Every structure is written in structure tokens, then in C-alpha cells.
Amino acid sequence: MDPLVVLDSVNKHYGELHVLKDISITVGKGEVVVIIGPSGSGKSTLCRAINRLETIDDGTITIGGTPLPTEGAGLAKLRADVGMVFQSFNLFAHKTILENVTLGPIKVRGKSKAEADKRAMELLDRVGVANQAAKLPAQLSGGQQQRVAIARALAMDPQLILFDEPTSALDPEMINEVLDTMVQLAKEGMTMIVVTHEMGFARKAADRVVFMADGQIVEDRKPEEFFTNPQSDRAKDFLSKILTH
Amino acid sequence: MNVLLDNLDIFVTGFRNTLIMFVCAGLIALVLGTIVGTFRVSPVAPMRALGTVYVNIVRNTPLTLIFFFFAFGYPKLGLPRASYLVLAIIALSLYTATYVAEALRSGINTVPLGQTEAARAIGLTFGQSMTLVVLPQAFRAIVPPLMNVFIALLKNTTIAAGFSVADAGAIRAYLSERGEPQLVVLLWVALIFVLLVALLSWAQRALEKKWRLAR
Numbered sequence: 001m002d003p004l005v006v007l008d009s010v011n012k013h014y015g016e017l018h019v020l021k022d023i024s025i026t027v028g029k030g031e032v033v034v035i036i037g038p039s040g041s042g043k044s045t046l047c048r049a050i051n052r053l054e055t056i057d058d059g060t061i062t063i064g065g066t067p068l069p070t071e072g073a074g075l076a077k078l079r080a081d082v083g084m085v086f087q088s089f090n091l092f093a094h095k096t097i098l099e100n101v102t103l104g105p106i107k108v109r110g111k112s113k114a115e116a117d118k119r120a121m122e123l124l125d126r127v128g129v130a131n132q133a134a135k136l137p138a139q140l141s142g143g144q145q146q147r148v149a150i151a152r153a154l155a156m157d158p159q160l161i162l163f164d165e166p167t168s169a170l171d172p173e174m175i176n177e178v179l180d181t182m183v184q185l186a187k188e189g190m191t192m193i194v195v196t197h198e199m200g201f202a203r204k205a206a207d208r209v210v211f212m213a214d215g216q217i218v219e220d221r222k223p224e225e226f227f228t229n230p231q232s233d234r235a236k237d238f239l240s241k242i243l244t245h
Numbered sequence: 246m247n248v249l250l251d252n253l254d255i256f257v258t259g260f261r262n263t264l265i266m267f268v269c270a271g272l273i274a275l276v277l278g279t280i281v282g283t284f285r286v287s288p289v290a291p292m293r294a295l296g297t298v299y300v301n302i303v304r305n306t307p308l309t310l311i312f313f314f315f316a317f318g319y320p321k322l323g324l325p326r327a328s329y330l331v332l333a334i335i336a337l338s339l340y341t342a343t344y345v346a347e348a349l350r351s352g353i354n355t356v357p358l359g360q361t362e363a364a365r366a367i368g369l370t371f372g373q374s375m376t377l378v379v380l381p382q383a384f385r386a387i388v389p390p391l392m393n394v395f396i397a398l399l400k401n402t403t404i405a406a407g408f409s410v411a412d413a414g415a416i417r418a419y420l421s422e423r424g425e426p427q428l429v430v431l432l433w434v435a436l437i438f439v440l441l442v443a444l445l446s447w448a449q450r451a452l453e454k455k456w457r458l459a460r
Binding site for chain 2: 051071073079080084086092103104107108149152
């Protein structure tokens with residue numbers, strides 16, 4: 001498998017707190033990697049470092065063989081190729097659903113409005129919210145907003161999509177509609193790095209489960225092996241806490 | 246009423262100059278203030294410093310002193326000559342821009358960080374994410390304070406009367422030469438200002454209604 005994202009000895013501190021400790025991980029093209037772990041384990045920071053929403057202190061991150069630029073036009077160009085879906089959706093509050101999806105393609109990719117609109121409507125249809133295209137984000141439910149956010153990421157034709165706890169801010173009955181969309185994407189071969197607490201998604205769609213604790217990668221294995229036979233005490237303890245309910 | 250009707254020429258000239266200064270300085274201050282406000286939240290440290298220095302120096306100087314500089318200092322600098330009206334517009338623009346910048350900065354701070362992150366995550370540059378995502382939302386949030394700034398500007402234009410601009414603030418002086426009762430003249434000037442400000446307040450309400458932003 002071609003490596004797409006390669007992190008080598010990445011470290012990050014928040015003041016005294018060593019939040020990423022010597023992280024090295026490779027994600028191949030078409031792979032779905034789920035990152036799980038207790039709060040404060042550094043999993044969101046790791047996810048956000050991959051498109052440099054978080055800076056790192058040392059180590060290297062390369063995407064498609066290119067080292068992550070530190071700033072400027074190069075970084076913007078790279079971010080255009082890396083989709084991101086946030087916990088709190090972050091749809092542009094003053095723009096309609098359709099405009100949210102077409103903004104990047106028009107302003108970054110230079111597509112015509114007609115072309116961008118057509119593609120956006122296809123994507124909105126695919127995530128099941130095409131009939132909401134003219135509304136503002138606040139008029140949609142959380143689950144709908146998150147599916148729009150996925151469509152917005154897809155509209156850029158990204159090489160991979162990062163999901164930072166995409167269902168953590170959703171009401172329980174809306175979680176599945178978002179997860180279904182994500183499972184569909186995984187089946188279509190999209191490269192995905194997903195920080196989540198949804199173990200069901202990890203079992204169903206992940207190629208690998210990465211378990212993080214205290215800023216380190218503790219386990220990195222196939223989902224079935226990880227869930228049925230965790231090796232580390234830290235993972236056993238974590239799983240016993242979340243799987244008993 | 247006769248005071249107004251008999252001297253309509255003076256009133257019209259005065260308020261025309263006031264409105265010229267208000268509109269020109271308002272537009273320049275809006276543009277300059279937006280640039281300075283953006284500088285103040287820029288990720289580039291020297292730009293932030295430049296914005297801060299500008300705001301602190303100009304905003305902390307009394308407007309009258311800025312007028313003194315342009316009326317008496319500027320002509321000695323050997324720069325192209327300009328009429329008192331143009332110099333007054335420059336002085337008012339530079340001064341008002343600092344207030345626009347600060348109102349805008351407070352507006353920018355109300356836009357959730359996630360909006361910027363989402364903008365940058367789809368590959369927009371800093372400039373694009375400001376102009377396409379952050380500023381449109383910031384402006385919607387600061388309509389009331391921004392309108393305060395413009396109301397202050399409208400009234401500040403009368404200071405130009407002290408620097409040889411025949412604006413609304415100068416009407417009393419002209420009419421006293423014609424022997425009109427000064428108190429009545431001032432009441433008329435005040436009434437017209439109240440009406441103009443009411444017009445601005447109406448514009449503010451209309452904008453607030455149009456731009457009401459649901460979150």
C-alpha cells in the first residue's frame with residue numbers, strides 16, 4: 001500500500017504538558033484509521049497536527065511525499081487537499097448550505113459557479129440534505145449540519161479526510177446518520193483518519209485502530225484483534241470502562 | 246421658521262459641506278479602519294504592531310489637535326496644496342478609522358475560532374478567510390457600535406468650522422453677521438442634526454434586521 005500520510009517522531013508541548021510524545025505512524029492510501037483513547041490522550045491534537053491547525057515542536061509530517069509547509073500559500077494548497085470535519089461542524093454561519101459547499105471549489109480550485117453548484121448538489125444529495133441547500137446552517141439539525149460538513153470536505157476532492165470527533169456533539173439519534181455517511185465513504189475507498197468514541201464505527205469500517213494514551217501510541221492493530229484481545233493494560237482498562245455499558 | 250427660510254442658502258451650503266465631509270470621511274474611515282483592524286489580528290507580528298501603534302497614537306490625540314496639524318502643519322510640509330475641506334476630510338478619516346478598527350476588532354473576536362479553522366481547512370489563505378468568512382460575520386456583529394462611530398463622525402465634522410470650512414457648525418457665525426437671533430439659528434442647526442442622526446439610527450435598525458445572524 002502506498003503511504004499517504006507519514007508522521008516521524010512528532011513531538012508537541014503545551015507549556016509543561018508533553019501532549020504528543022515521539023509519534024510515528026504511517027497511513028496508506030485508501031486506509032481507514034480510527035484513533036481512540038481517553039480524554040487528554042492527544043488524539044485530537046494528533047489529528048489537527050496533520051493539516052497544521054496545531055503546530056508541532058519537532059519531527060516531520062509528510063503528505064503524499066511532501067513535507068507539510070509551515071505557512072503561506074503552500075500550506076493553504078496542502079490544506080485544500082486534506083479535508084477536515086470538526087466536532088462542532090463549523091459551517092460558515094452567514095452562508096447558505098449550498099454556498100458552504102461551493103466556497104472552496106470556487107475560491108480555491110477556481111471552478112465556475114455553475115460547475116461548483118452542480119457538483120455541490122450531487123454531494124448534498126449523496127449525504128441526504130439536498131432539499132436544505134438554500135437554508136442557513138443554524139436552520140438544520142446537528143446531524144444534517146455534520147453531513148453538510150462532510151459534503152464540504154468532499155467538494156474539494158481531497159486525498160484524505162480528517163475527522164475530529166465528528167459525532168461527539170450530536171444527539172444520540174443523529175449519530176447514526178453521520179456514521180452511515182462515513183461508512184459509505186470508507187467503502188468507496190476514501191483515506192480517512194477518524195478520532196472517535198464510536199467503537200461500532202471502528203469495528204465496522206476501520207482497517208486499523210490506533211489506541212493513544214498520555215500522548216503516546218500504545219497499540220496500533222486490526223480492530224478485531226484490538227477489541228477482542230488488547231495487549232496493553234492501558235487498553236484493557238479503557239475498553240473495560242467503555243464496553244460494559 | 247423665517248430664520249431658516251430666509252437664509253436657506255447658508256443652511257444648504259453648510260449642511261452640504263457637512264454631508265460631503267461625513268460621506269467621504271465615513272467611506273475612507275471604513276476602508277482604512279478595516280485594514281487597520283485586520284492588521285491588529287494578523288498572525289504577522291510587525292503588522293499587529295503597526296496597527297496597534299496607529300490606533301494608540303491617533304485615537305489618543307484630541308481631534309482638534311489633529312485638525313490643527315492638518316490646517317497649520319501640513320501646508321509647511323511642502324506637500325501638494327489641498328483645500329481646507331480636503332484636509333478636514335483627511336483629519337476626520339484618520340481619526341475615525343481608529344474607532345472603526347477597534348469596533349471591528351471586537352467584532353472579529355465574536356466570530357468563533359472554528360469559523361477560521363474551517364476556512365483555512367478548505368485551503369483559503371489568511372486574506373481569503375478574513376474577507377470571505379470572518380469580516381462578513383464581524384460586520385454583522387458590530388452594526389450598533391459602528392453606527393455610534395458614524396454618528397460621532399457626523400457631529401465631529403462641526404469642528405472643521407473652526408478651521409475655515411463653511412459647514413453646519415459655521416452657520417451661526419455667518420447668520421450673526423446678517424443679524425439673525427443666534428439662539429434660534431443654533432436650535433435649527435441642532436434640529437437638523439437630530440434628524441440626520443435619526444436617519445442613521447433608522448439605517449442601523451434596517452441593517453440589523455437584514456443581517457440578523459442565527460447561530
